[in-house]
Amino acid sequence: xxxxxxxxDVVDGLEGVVVAExxxxxxxxxxxxxxxxxxxxxxxxEERTVEALTVRLRAAAASGDPETDTASVxxxxxxxxxxxxxxxxxxxxxxxxxxALWLRERDGQTPTPPDSDAAxxxxxxxxxxxxxxxxxxxxxxxxxxxxxxxxxxxxxxFTARVIASTGxxxxxxxVGAVGALxxxxxxxxxxxxxxxxxxxxxxxxxxxWIEAELDAGRRIxxxxxxxxxxxxxxxxxxxxxxxxxxxxxxxxxxxxxxxxVEEAAxxxxxxxxxxxxxxxxxxxxxxVLLEAVGVPRALFTATFAAGxxxxxxxxxxxxxxxxxxxxPSARYVxxxxxx
Numbered sequence: 001x002x003x004x005x006x007x008x009d010v011v012d013g014l015e016g017v018v019v020a021e022x023x024x025x026x027x028x029x030x031x032x033x034x035x036x037x038x039x040x041x042x043x044x045x046e047e048r049t050v051e052a053l054t055v056r057l058r059a060a061a062a063s064g065d066p067e068t069d070t071a072s073v074x075x076x077x078x079x080x081x082x083x084x085x086x087x088x089x090x091x092x093x094x095x096x097x098x099x100a101l102w103l104r105e106r107d108g109q110t111p112t113p114p115d116s117d118a119a120x121x122x123x124x125x126x127x128x129x130x131x132x133x134x135x136x137x138x139x140x141x142x143x144x145x146x147x148x149x150x151x152x153x154x155x156x157x158f159t160a161r162v163i164a165s166t167g168x169x170x171x172x173x174x175v176g177a178v179g180a181l182x183x184x185x186x187x188x189x190x191x192x193x194x195x196x197x198x199x200x201x202x203x204x205x206x207x208x209w210i211e212a213e214l215d216a217g218r219r220i221x222x223x224x225x226x227x228x229x230x231x232x233x234x235x236x237x238x239x240x241x242x243x244x245x246x247x248x249x250x251x252x253x254x255x256x257x258x259x260x261v262e263e264a265a266x267x268x269x270x271x272x273x274x275x276x277x278x279x280x281x282x283x284x285x286x287x288v289l290l291e292a293v294g295v296p297r298a299l300f301t302a303t304f305a306a307g308x309x310x311x312x313x314x315x316x317x318x319x320x321x322x323x324x325x326x327x328p329s330a331r332y333v334x335x336x337x338x339x
Contacts, residue, residue, distance in 0.1 A: 032231055037053060092310045096114075149311045160177040239255075242254075245289075245292045
């Protein structure tokens, strides 16, 4: 095998490598802080709406300032061609409609047309159910959609930016981003979290089940994150929303089970891997929240994609304005002629 005389270090998984400057979000893994469009995620989910956040992301991509006036954003959008502002709005509206249409047709039900006057989260649940959802359910889903709207240069967002850097159109970049959600390591774990809770069954069984899984060398779904060294702040937001839902319902058995599993998993992982920070990630309480508001498991990943579409589109716009072709290098370690 050949050995190069001098070359940069290979960073496995590009961990810690800065590939872009962005005005859209900041992920502070050490402090457990997430800022989206200039606001901390906890504040964002209490005080904003999906519609307002979409405008802020679009403005941040346009000028770096989430408070940019509409005229400036529209002028910016016109310069971007395929990543124009009307496409941004259209795609964020279309994803929930497509999800609901697929579900209703799969179940042999008449599709429910969208209501352009309804709030985004409320209308998504209405299209899934065929009737208006409880306000508490719509509010919880709204918090979810805002909290997952953007999250730095993660796998799917990086995929979208790479495709956009080639000069490809917006739709191609989004198709690539969706494809990155197929694997269980990025966006695909909420369903298996519920499978885990179903199998455990009761809070009392949590510790023994976790121990058996770890002894068998299996992964605990919903635990650990590539960036966060502490608990994912979005998990805290979602746990709060689930608590509100179950308090209103007067039944907290599912939440009690989830908390028992989280506590047992964190404790045992800490004992076995003291040098690794393996805490609850976004997908742990995503599963409980989406189940509580009535989103079917088959749509968990698609619902994540619907919520992330605004962030993806904003990153494509940013990449098209500032970026050049993304073209990293690889270190050749294979045989050479004469070896």
